[in-house]
Amino acid sequence: MKFAAVRPVSRVLARELAVTALLLLGVSAVVFAILYLAPGDPLNVLLEGQSPRSELALGMREALGVPRTWYGQYAAWFGKMLQGNFGNSIRTGLPVLPELARVGVNTLYLTLGSLALTLLIAVPIAVHTAAHGDTAGNTAATIGAYILSAVPVFWFGYIVVYVFIHKFGMFPLISGTATKQAQAWLYFLVPIFVLGTASGTLSEVIRHLREELSRVLAEDYIRTARAKGAPVWRHAFKEGFLIPVTEIVSAKIPFLLGGAVIVEQVFNWPGMGRMAWQAAQDRDYPVIMGIALVAAAFVRFGNLLQRVVFTAVNPRASKE
Amino acid sequence: MRSYVQGPASVDESSQLPLWRRAETMDLVYVGYGLLVVALVLASYLLGALGWLPHDPQAMNVGLINAAPFTPGHLLGTDFLGRDLQARLILGIQAYFLPGLLAITISVVAGSVLGILAGYRGGWSDTIITYFDNLLDSFPRLVLILLVIASFKPDIYYVMVVVGITGMPVIANLIAGKIAFLRQTNFIEAAHALGLPAHTVILKHILWFNCRAALVIQATLGMAEAILVETSLSYLGFGVQEPTPSWGNMVQAGANYFLQGNFWPSTAPALAILATILGFQLLGDGLNNLLEGKRGK
Amino acid sequence: MSHTILDVTDLRKDYSQRRGLIPMLAGRERVIPAVDGVSFYLRENETVGLVGESGCGKTTIGRTVLRLTDPSSGRIVFDGRDITRLSRAELRPLRREMQMIFQDLDAGLNPKMRVHAILREALTVYERPSDAEIARRIRELLEQVNLKDSKLANFPSQLSGGEKRRVGIARVLAVRPRLIVADEPTSALDVSIQAQVVNLLRDLQKHLGLTYLFISHDLPVVELVSQKVAVMYLGRIVEMGLAESIAHQPLHPYTRILWSSLADKRSTEVNLYARSGATAARGTWGVFDFEQPASGCRFAPRCPLYQDKGRPAVCTDPASEPPLRDVGKGHVVACHFA
C-alpha cells in the first residue's frame, strides 16, 4: 500500500526534470540571443576560438566551418557547450569551464553559507510574529531587518572591515595568499555575514515566512488539530514551514548570486562574482557567458530541489 | 492589555471610517516615512535638473577635503576633493531617477500585458507565460546585467531595460493572481454574462478598479530595486563615471578614505541609499497593508 | 401553450484537464464529460428546475446554454435562433435577453464600486440613456427588488447577504432579460432570507413575464417554483417531468433517494431505535470516479434497485446505458426497471 505512492512521485520527478531541461534550453537561447545581437560579433569569436582582432578573412571563417545562419550558429555553439567547451577566456586564454569550476566552489560556499545565516535570523522572527502576533519585540526585530536589508552591501562591507582592523588589528581581505593567523577562520565568515544580513533578502524571507505561516495557522485543519489537543506545530510544519522555506530559499538563490558579485568585490573573494566583474570590465564575454549559464543552472537546480520537496510533502502534487 | 473601545454607534453603514483611521499605526508610520522620502527625492531631482544647487558640485576646495558635516558653508561636509557633498548627493539622484522610471514603466506595462494574457485568456498563453516568467527568473539579475554590459556597452539605459524586463514576472503574476481571484467569485463571468465587452472588463474592472493599488505598490518597490541596481553598478564602476556624481560611485570614491578613519564621504551617500531604499520599500509594504488588506488575510 | 424560448438538444460539454506544457505538446490531455448528452426545453414564462448533487453538471448546463462557455457538441436554440456557434460579437445583442444569477453573492459586484455605479453600468451596457432616465430606472429597480435607497452609496462589502443578492438581481434586471438562469440563487443565504428571495423571484416572474432555469439542490424550493423538474446524475438527465410527479411519483431510483433523504430530514419522529436498523442496511455511498464511469447505467454502482434485483447484467452492460423513455404525460426516465 505504501509503495503505491512512490510511482506517481517518480513520474512527477521526471516531469520536473523535463521542465528543468526545457528551461535550461531557454536559458541558453536567451544568452545566445544577447550574444547574437551584440555588436562586435562575439559569437564568431566563440565559435572560432579566436580574438576579434585576428586578421582572419570572412572566407577563411567559412573554411573553418563557422556557420552563417543564426540557427546554424546556435546549433554549433550549443553543440560545443554540450561537449563542455565554453570557449577560452579572452584575457587569460584559459578554457572557461575549468576556471569556473575552480572559483565556483568559493561562490557556492559563500551563497549557501549566507543563506543559512539568513534563515537563522529570519526564521525565529517570522515564527514568533506568526505565532504571537505583533509584539514590541518582534516589531523591533522586523524593522531592524528592514533597515539591515536596505543597507548597501558594499558600504556595510567596509564597516565590517573597519571594525576588524580596529578590533583584531588585521585586514580581513582574502587575496589568494591568506595569511595564517589565529583568527583565519574569521576571514571566511565575514563575507558570509555581510551577504547573509545585508543583501536585501532578510526582510523578504521574514515577510514570506510570516505570511505563509500566518495563513496556514488560520486554516481549518489547524483549528482541528487544536481541537483535538495535538501540538499545532506538528500539523503546521509541512505547509506552514517546510514548503515556504524551500520556496523562499529557491527564489532567493538568484538574488544571493547577484549579491555575491558585490560582496566578492568588496572582500576580494576569489569567486564567480568577482570573475564576472573582471570579465565585464574586460568585455571577456566567453567568461561572463559561462558564468550566466552556470548561475542559471544553479538557480534551476535549486528550483528543482524545491519542487522535489513540494512533491514529496504534498500528497496532492503527485496526483494532479 | 489591549483595549477595544466602542466608537459612536454608526447606524448608517455607508459612513465607513476614513482609511487612515482604520489603519494600524505601524502601517501609517511606514507610509508616512515613505511619502516623505518620495517627496524629498522628487524635490531633489527637480533641484538637480534645474541646477539649483547649494554649491557647484564640481567645485573643488583643496583646502577643505573630507570635511565633517556642519562645516560652515558645507552643511553635509565635503569629499576627498573638497567638493560639497550636499550638492553632489542632490545631483546624484539624476543617475537613477529617469532610468528607474524607465525600468518601472517597462515592467508595469509589459508585465500587465503578460498578466492579462495569462490570467484572462488562460490556456496556452498561461502556460507559455509561466514558462517565460520562470526563464527570466533563472538569471541572477546582476549577472545578466554584466553580460549585457560586456556584450553591448555599459549604458544605464541598457541596464534599466534589463531591470524592467526582469521585473515583468512579478507584475504578471500579480495581475494573473488578481484575475484568478475575480474569476473565483465569478466576477468576470458575470460581467460577460451581462454583456460587457472584454475591453471594459479588462481595462475598467480588472486594471483600474482591482489592480491599480497593487500596481502602484509594485512600482514603488520597483523604484527601490532600480536604485539598488544603479548604486551597485556605479559602485562596481559600470555606471555613472566620475566626476559626475552618483550615490554608488560616491561610496566607492570615499571608500579609500574610509579605512583611514574618514567615514563621512562614503557614509553620507550610503545613508542616502539606505534611507531612500528603505523609504520606497516601507511605502510599498505599508500601502500593501493599507489598501490590499493585512498580510495573510 | 406559449412558445418555446430555449431548446437544448443533445448538449455535451467536455472539460479537458490541462496539465502543463509537456503533456500539451505530447497531446496527452484528459477529457472529463461534465455534461453528457442533455436535451430539454423551456417555454416562455415557465420555470424548469434542475436538481442534482454537486458535480453532476447542472451548473455547467446553465453556463453552456448562455454560451458563457462553449459546448463541445449539441444544439442550443434561443427564441428560434441557433446560438450554438455564434461568435462573441454576434452573441452580444442576444446576451441582454438571457441573463444569469450566480450562486456566489459577490458575482458581478465589483468590490471597488458602489451599488449606484454597479447599477448604472448595467443600465448603460446596451443603451445610452440620459442621466434623468438612469435615475428613474435605478429607482424602479430598487423598488422591484425591494432595496432601500440608502444602500446605493454602499460598497458590496457593506451589504448583508440578502442585500447583495438583491443588488445582483437588480443588476440583471437592468438589461430587461427574458430568460434567467438562476444558479443556486438561495444556497448562500440564511434560511429566513431564502424565503424572501424565493418570493421575490416568483414576483418578478409574474410581473415581468420572465422564464427561469432554476438550478438548485434545495428540493422543496425547486418543487415550489418549478412547473417541470429535471433530475441530473453525473452529467445526464435521469428523470424529467412535471414537478408534482417528480416529487410524488418518482420513478428513477436516484430521484427516490433524493426525495427520501429530504423526507428523512424532515420527519418529526425522533424514534432512533426504530431507525437504526434501517440505516445500517442502506450502507454507505462510494465515491464516484468521474474519469472512468461505470459501464452501462452510470447509477448502478450506487443503485439500491440494482442490489435488490440481484445485480442484473443489463445494468452494467457496456452496450446499453438506459435511454430516457417516455412514460406518459411528458414524464421521461432513464432506468431499465422504471
Next chain:
Amino acid sequence: MDAPLLAIENLRTYFYSRARRALIRSVDGVSLHVAPGETLGIVGESGSGKSVTALSAAGLVSAAPGVIGGRIELRSRQARRNLLDGLERYVRVKERDGRIMAVEKDDRGWRRRAETLMKGVRGKEIAMIFQNPRSALNPYSTIGAQLVETIRLHTSVKGEGEARERAIQWLERVRIDSPRLRFDNFPFGMSGGMCQRAMIAMALSAEPSLLIADEPTTGLDATIQSRIVDLLAQLKIETGITTLLISHDISVIQRLADRIAVMYGGTVVETGRAAEVLAPQAQLRHPYTAALLASVPSAEAIRRKSYLQAIEGEVLDTIDVPRGCRFYGRCNRVTEAIRENCASLEPPLGEVAPGHKVRCWLYPASGKA
C-alpha cells in the same frame, strides 16, 4: 434532571471591527446546560452566535478580544472545572447604561491561563467536529495517521500497531467501507461525506465526555447530509455520548436533538425540549422560532404554490444591537400593549412551561422576571 455535564453561564464573546470601530457582540450573555447523555441542539442563522458559543466552549476562539465574561463549567468524571476560571483577572469592561462600551483584555496572559485550564480537556474531554470536513482534516497527513495520533494522545492505547488496529475499528464504526485501504488515504481524493465520517471517528476515538458538532452537515450534498445525520443518530445510541450540536438546519436539529436552544443576535431566545419547541401546534413559542419554522416550504405551501412566509428585514447585525428586544425590528407579533417594552427593554428568558423558556414580552412569565 441530572447535574449538567456542561454548564455555560452568561457567556460573552466579543470581537472588534476595526473598519467600523465597534464591538461585535457575537455572544452576548448566553446560558446553556447540557445534561449527561443528552443532545442539545443550537439552531440559528449566521451571526446568531451559535458557532462562536461552541468555539468558546472548546477554547478555540482566536480573534480578539474573544471571551470576556461568564463561566463554562465542565463536570465530567475526569475533569471538573470552570474553563473560564480567573478570566476576570485578565479582562476589564466599561459599561454605560448596562451596556459594555469598552473592553480591555490581556489577551496573551489569558491565552496562557486558558491553555492550562484546557490541558487534558480539549480533545480528550471535549472533542469537536466541524463543517467542511475536507478542509478540516490535515491534507498533508493520511486519515489513519490523524486517527492514530488522537488515539495515542488521549487513550491508554500507546503502541503504534495497537493504535492502528483501534483506528481501523473506528473507521469501521463510522461505516467507511474497506477501512484498511482508507487508512492510508489522504483527505484529498475522498468525498466530503467520507471525510466527515473520518472526522467523526477521529473525535470519538478519544472517548470524550462531550462531542461538539459544529454544523456537521453544512457543505455536503443533500443525500450525504442525510447519511451523516443517520450516522450521528446511530453513534448516539451506540456510545450514548453527550452532544452539543450546532446547525442552521432545523431538520438536522429536529432529527438529533433532545433539547433545543434557538439563538438570535447573540442570545438564546428560546430553549426547551425539542418535541415541545418544534411541535407543530406549539402556542407558546418565540415569534422568531415560529417565523423560522414557517419560512421553510411546507408540503401544503408547495401544493398550493403559495408564497413563503418570509421574515422581513435582514439578519441582526451584532454591532448595532438595539436597546430593546433584538428581534423587535423584524417581529410580526408586536402588540400595542407590549410595544413600549419591546422597543426599549430586552426581555428576560422566562419560563412559559416547565423546562421551556422564551425570551419575549408576549408571555406573562417573562413579564414577571
